[in-house]
Amino acid sequence: xxxxxxxxxxxxxxxxxxxxxxxxxxxAAVLLALVTATLVVSSFAYWLAPVGPVFVWLLVGMLLLRxxxxxxxxxxxxxxxxxxxxxxxxxxxxxxxxxxxxxxTLVVAAALVLLQSSRQRSGLPTLLGEAVLSDLRDRLQRQGxxxxxxxGWRSQSAMLAADSVGYAGxxxxxxxxxxxxxxxxxxxxxxxxxxxAGTAALQFAGALGGLLGAVxxxxxxxxxxxxxxxxxxxxxFATAVHVVLDLRTGDYxxxxxxxxxxxxxxxxxxxxxxxxxxxxxxxxxxDAEAEPSRGRLAPGDALMFYTDGxxxxxxxxxxxxxxxxxSTATELAAGSGxxxxxxxxxxxxxxxxxxxxxxxxxxLPTIDPALTSR
Numbered sequence: 001x002x003x004x005x006x007x008x009x010x011x012x013x014x015x016x017x018x019x020x021x022x023x024x025x026x027x028a029a030v031l032l033a034l035v036t037a038t039l040v041v042s043s044f045a046y047w048l049a050p051v052g053p054v055f056v057w058l059l060v061g062m063l064l065l066r067x068x069x070x071x072x073x074x075x076x077x078x079x080x081x082x083x084x085x086x087x088x089x090x091x092x093x094x095x096x097x098x099x100x101x102x103x104x105t106l107v108v109a110a111a112l113v114l115l116q117s118s119r120q121r122s123g124l125p126t127l128l129g130e131a132v133l134s135d136l137r138d139r140l141q142r143q144g145x146x147x148x149x150x151x152g153w154r155s156q157s158a159m160l161a162a163d164s165v166g167y168a169g170x171x172x173x174x175x176x177x178x179x180x181x182x183x184x185x186x187x188x189x190x191x192x193x194x195x196x197a198g199t200a201a202l203q204f205a206g207a208l209g210g211l212l213g214a215v216x217x218x219x220x221x222x223x224x225x226x227x228x229x230x231x232x233x234x235x236x237f238a239t240a241v242h243v244v245l246d247l248r249t250g251d252y253x254x255x256x257x258x259x260x261x262x263x264x265x266x267x268x269x270x271x272x273x274x275x276x277x278x279x280x281x282x283x284x285x286x287d288a289e290a291e292p293s294r295g296r297l298a299p300g301d302a303l304m305f306y307t308d309g310x311x312x313x314x315x316x317x318x319x320x321x322x323x324x325x326x327s328t329a330t331e332l333a334a335g336s337g338x339x340x341x342x343x344x345x346x347x348x349x350x351x352x353x354x355x356x357x358x359x360x361x362x363x364l365p366t367i368d369p370a371l372t373s374r
Contacts, residue, residue, distance in 0.1 A: 012026065024065060024066055024069050025069070027061075027064050027065055027069070028061075028065060028069035028070075028072060028073055031057055031060060031061050031064075031065070031073045032072070032073055032076060034057050035054060035057050035073065035076055035077045035080065036076075036080070038053045038054055038057065039054070039077075039080040039081065039083075039084055042054075042081075042084050043084045043087065043088070046084075046088070046099070050099075050102060051081060051099075051102040051103060051105070051106045052102075054077045054080075054081050054106060055077075055106055055109055055110075057073070057077060058073065058074055058077055058109070058110055058113050059113065061073045061074065061113070062113045062116060062117055065117075066117075067114075067117045067118055070113070070114065070117050071114060074110045074113060074114055077106075077110065078106065078107055078110045081103055081106055082103060082107070085099060085100075085103050145157070145172075145174070146172070146174045146176075146183070146185060146359070146361075147174060147175070147176040147183075148176075149176070149180075149183065149247065150180045150181075150247055152247075152299075152363065152364050152366075153183075153247055153361070153362070153363055153364065154338075154361075154362045154364060155359065155360065155361050155362070156338070156339075156340065156341060156342050156343075156359070156360045156362070157172065157342050157357070157358065157359040157360070158342035158343040158345075158346050158357070158358050159355070159356065159357040159358075160346055160355070160356045160357075161355050170187070170188070170189050170190075170307045170309070170355040170356070170357040171187075171188055171190075171204075171205050172185060172186070172187050172188075172357070172359065173185065173186050173188075173205055173208045173209050173212055174186075174212075175212045175213040177213065180247065181246065181247050181248050182244065182245070182246060182247065183243075183244070183245045183247055183361075184212055184213055184217075184242075184243070184244045184245075185212075185242070185243055186208060186212065186220070186224075186240055186241070186242040186243075187240065187241050187259070187305045187307070187357065187359060188204065188205070188208070188238050188239070188240045189238060189239045189240070189259065189307040189308060189309075189355070189357075190204060190238045191237050191238060204224075204227070204228070204238065207224070207227050208220075208224060211223055211224070217242055217244055217253065217255050217292075218255065218290065218292075220242065221240070221242055221255055221257055221279075221282070221288070221290060222288070224238075224240065224257075224282050225257070225282045225283060225286075225288045226286075228282050228283030229283055229286060231283070237281055237282055237283030237284050238257075238281065238282045238283060239257055239258040239259040239260075239281050239282070239307075239308070240256075240257045240258075240259055240282055241254065241255070241256050241257070241259040241260075241262060241277070241305055242254070242255040242256075242257075243255075243262070243303070243305070243361075245297075245361065249296065250296045250297035250298060250301070250363055251294070251295075251296050252294065252295055252296070252297060252303070253292055253293070253294050254275055254277040254292060254293045254294075254303075255277060255279065255290050255292045256275075256277040256278055256279045256290065256291075257279045257280060257281055257282045257288065257290060258279060258280055258281025258282070258284075259279075259281075259307075259308075260306060260307070260308050260310075260311055260318065260322065261274045261275050261276075261277065261278075261322065262274075262275035262277065262293075262303055262304065262305055263275065263303070263304040263306075263322075263325070263326060263329065264295065264297075264301065264302070264303055264304075265300075265301055265302040265303075265304070265329075265333070265338075265362075266301060267298065267299075267300030267301050267302075267365065270330060270333065270334060271326075271330055272304065272325075272326045272329050272330055274322065274326075275293050275295075275303075276291070276293045277290075277291060277292055277293035278290075278291045279291060297361075297363045298363070299363055299364065299365045299366045300363065300364075300365035301362075301363050302338060302360055302361060302362040302363065303360070303361045304329065304341075304358065304359070304360050305358070305359045305360075305361075306325065306345075306356075306357060306358045306359070307354075307355060307356060307357045308354065309349075309354035309355050309356035309357070310325060310345070310346070310349055310356050310357070310358060311324070311325050312354065313350075325345070328345060328348050329341065329345060332344050332345065332348075338360060338362050341358075341360050342358035342359060342360055345358050346358060
């Protein structure tokens with residue numbers, strides 16, 4: 001019996017999360033029944049069910065209902081409350097000032113409930129809109145993960161949204177081929193921050209996800225540029241860095257589109273060097289230029305990718321921020337190695353109003369068998 005009840009409730013919650021008209025009618029019917037029951041009790045014993053419970057049901061309706069069914073529930077609650085008060089005033093009971101004030105307060109509160117609901121741009125009730133935004137956040141976070149790499153390679157990443165709201169315009173799309181020999185990924189920083197940038201990032205990430213691995217790197221960057229140029233917004237542009245890495249040899253190619261330069265760790269001296277790939281930001285011009293860079297990661301070497309929120313400071317040149325990142329990464333790597341480096345770097349970044357992301361691809365050093373046999 002209890003299992004059936006739980007299953008029934010879960011089915012209703014899932015139906016409500018879908019936003020279907022049937023689920024809205026069901027919730028409205030339940031709230032109308034609750035309001036009616038409250039009004040019936042209030043008409044016989046006002047002290048047991050005053051105006052307060054009716055307002056609670058209206059608040060629940062604001063959280064769960066779209067605007068039109070909410071109007072029905074709110075209107076019924078207000079008219080019922082006023083009607084019960086009028087009937088009591090015409091009867092043997094006296095209508096005191098406290099009840100008049102409570103009734104007027106309910107009418108004003110109901111108007112505010114309807115005003116708030118009517119201003120929901122998405123057309124969704126408050127909790128359902130929150131559920132949609134939570135799903136957006138989860139999708140962005142799930143796709144920002146590099147697939148498990150074969151032995152000898154490791155990837156680490158960390159990301160913080162602007163003002164810690166949970167929705168970022170920085171995102172990563174990565175693909176490992178079926179033989180686990182070729183890794184291709186692109187790190188993108190969409191203009192803007194927070195929820196506004198998050199919605200644009202989700203749309204752009206979907207487009208890039210369908211192209212990654214299906215077209216050559218140069219064509220991918222060109223297609224991404226064309227996609228942003230076709231958007232209606234004048235602010236539809238982004239920076240990006242694209243890398244293709246051969247996991248057998250360590251050979252890589254980097255294409256940059258207005259993105260801060262990649263840093264490469266040379267294990268021979270422990271320093272982070274600035275990569276030479278340069279290019280025009282996406283969505284700015286149809287004739288975007290890109291100058292790729294190529295190299296090979298030896299065992300122990302690493303590549304660091306990051307967004308401008310990590311290195312930009314108000315009133316400072318970005319070169320100063322890059323120099324800070326190089327010295328900070330060198331210091332942190334020398335102290336505790338590369339484990340958790342992206343997260344440790346972000347801890348050093350001052351809290352700002354831009355999204356921040358760091359990703360490190362590391363070719364693990366080889367171990368001499370002669371040393372391990374001793």
